[in-house]
Amino acid sequence: MTSEGRNAAPAVVEDVFDGEATGVEVEQLSLEEAAIERPWNPEQIRVSTSAFSLRNILDQIDEGSLELAPDFQRGKVWKVDQKSRLVESLLLQIPLPAFYFSEDTDGAFHVVDGLQRLSTLHSFVRGEGFPLKGLEYLRNAEGDRFQDLAVQWQRRINNAQLIINVIDPTTPGDVMYDIFKRINTGGTPLNAQEIRHCMSKPRSRQILKSMTHSKSFTVATNGMTDHIRMNDREMALRFAAFRILGLDTYMDHPVMESFLMRATRLLDDVEAFPDIEVEELRRSFSAAMSNAYLLFEENSFRKWPLTASWKSPINRALFETWSITLADFDPFDLKQRREQIVRAARERMTLDIEYLNAITSSTADRRRVAYRFDAALEDARTGL
Template sequence: MRLLHNCATDVSESEAKVLLNLRSSTGETIQVRLQSTSPSTDATLEWRSAPDEPQLTIRQDEAGVTDVRKASEISSSAEEIREQFLAALSEVAITESGGIEYLEEGLPDDDVDFPYDPETIRVDTKPFNISLVYEMIKDGDINLSPDFQRQFVWTDIGARSRLIESIMLRIPLPVFYMSQDRSGRLHVVDGLQRLTVISQFLDNRLKLRDLEYLKEEEGKIFRDDDPAKCIDQRYRKRIMQTQIMFNIIDPQTPTDVKFDIFKRINQGGRPLNAQEIRNCMSAPATRALIGSLATSEEFLAATQASVGTVRMQNQELTLRFLAFRLTQLGLLEAYSGNMDRFLDDATDTLNNNESVHGILARDFRQAMRNGEHLFGQYAFRKCLSSDLEPGARRRLINNSLFTTWSVTLADIPDARTRQQAEGSFATLVAEELERDLAYLDSVTSGTNDRRRLSYAFSVARRFCEEHVR
């Protein structure tokens, strides 16, 4: 296990901070922020809570957590604390490896779970034979290309071959989950890799290998004019006639219920993160919009191409911009303090308002051009004056700064920003962060808090009013 200080290429203050949500002795949830000390001579880190918070100390070395000491007011067990601490370190590493500064986002302002009406959950179970499924894939009625899973399809030919062997042996496959859109098209929620393998085999793009039982079928494809090169006819018929079960989420199911079902399903293996789930629940036009903007020349230039794509970090940043622009267009309710729910709702709004996609794309590109010009290489990064010195390590992209500055800069024409010297805002904002501790705090901890985000927006707007005329 690597110590956290070794996790990131770029640098951020969060390299030495993690936030834990623990139980108090009264049963309430309490947040404890841990700050690390510098590694000692024996490569050990000691993490300590702030003086004004319940006292907690964790010692960590290359092998993991070696000691947990907590005050009596913390009722969470040492093992629970250890597991949450290691999960937090992992989250920091994943986030910052994608070029995004890990922030203490805090609990949502509206962190109240309102159980939805069970009657609104509409999931139908239907059998489909593989012949029909294959036809639906070819006709585009089943979407097999959600962007987030393209790179996670099995690369082990043996594993793929044994899936086909299971069908040939009449071994039932686990149920597949689908989300149906209003046009009737099915989007794969769970089972994409299995369907992809089946489609590959029926397309003659998979030659069986490393089978466990049907050794005589190794080296063969599904169909060929030469019987020696393809599987036996009885197996071909068996595959095409095999029935597989689809659980289909009805398009009338409320959006929040759909997202909840999706999150509950995707718990095993490599769980999808929130943006990957949104991507799967997006209409094709929405996926195309977000994907194109997140890889646009303007975005890459403004962010120095430093934001990761593997876990869709670039697309979540883009969606944050789109969500707040949708509120300005009157198509989405104002932000209430729960960022995940806000972005879920924004995704649904984009799905149902394709007519504004062009406007949003124009605004996004405008914002990125302005950000690059005004901040240069420091755009959307939480930089103090020392971070602007020659040779200083580059800070990571800050979610809060990206959101507030990009949305604000979208309304300013190129001609006005070009009147300012290139990169001039980097120094101005660095000085403001040092002068206004409330601003620094608003983009450092509790960054999804409605009031803190509103304050960060107000600073960005004030700067533009004062300096961009």
């Protein structure tokens, strides 16, 4: 490679989902990071297999003992014809692929794999429903809702047998996460935050939702709230993880997935992380968002070199470091030094190739994490 190639700034690549830009930059992992292994004893895996009727599963959903991860945006992805083909499979008595549930220590179940399928079936049979459309074989049922079907067909759907694999609550959290990733092979695989969302409890989900629904976050991110891939929740979780657990904790075990999963479990534990600390977390997060917008306005958490004539997508590594850095600064002080801080940050994004690499590729590498945190703090102190 030429020296010019070595010194070239990494390209900005925006993530795309379902044919549309998501407004968030792709976070590029190295082959080494993507292949990180966390060896665990196979004997720690506890999975039991049972068969349940669909009626029984729907009853568990209605009574709240089986949770379909509410507020999960990906459910909007399936088109009516895809949903209809799933219902048609049951009417044709075609066995569905096995489902995976995880059981928590309270005896409640969470859907690990099969969320969209169960959401679809629950909506069709017990919810608002939808008219069948695009059927391949049972075209005489075209346009029918559940209540329109013949009684024997309704019975066939309710009595359909589903194979359920249940992950026992004694299975360690990191092992469960790895299992989730391995079996996550649906048409549109879940990303890391979507997996954490399905594995978590209502408390952490509500905390992250409240953080991303704050006005300060919406303004600072130009409306990133309720992101289709839950990148808004991941950004809030990254702030929570580094704010609560600290950078040193990450440096001791630099695996981002484990770090964020640990923070999720902490947010779910009211004794380990009481409500008064939740309020302080929300306050510091809101302060960080307001301070970021005060400095960078619509370019908050985005690459903004001096040569830029465009607005880049949000960069998660920039969000992580600048939000933590700015959380405790006095806004009056930042306002006085705004031009100097912004100039320093933009010059770094223009000239510092090591910094650009640290926010673009191999972003979980401990040296790159440390470098970008140090850089953000140095720039934020410009003019002091």
